[in-house]
Amino acid sequence: MSKTPTSLDNAPAEIKLAVDLIYLLEDNAIDPQIVLSALDIVRHDFEKKLQSQPSKS
Template sequence: MSHNIDNAPAEIKLAVDLIYLLESHHIDNDVVLKALDIVKTDYQRKKSQQQTGGKPSIDSSPIG
């Protein structure tokens, strides 16, 4: 298997970068998973707002 990801899709490159960042900082697995849930929820909300023409507020929080 090649370690060259130059031709990989953008999401693979980003995932590799994120994994490296998180592992190199020795962040607890549970903390990582909770943070990724927050990030995913936030990006899903942003995507939904873009599709419906809504504008996200600058001070919007991904947490309830």
């Protein structure tokens, strides 16, 4: 049985990751306010990581 491609198969990596995260959070019935608070922390952490990387010129 062959796998039928879906529109997600051709989606950008950030879309695939977002879909995976949404599924994980909804499947575990995480309170939306907790999710948003946690995402603020994650965003802040990754923004700091981006700032500390050498610039690509």
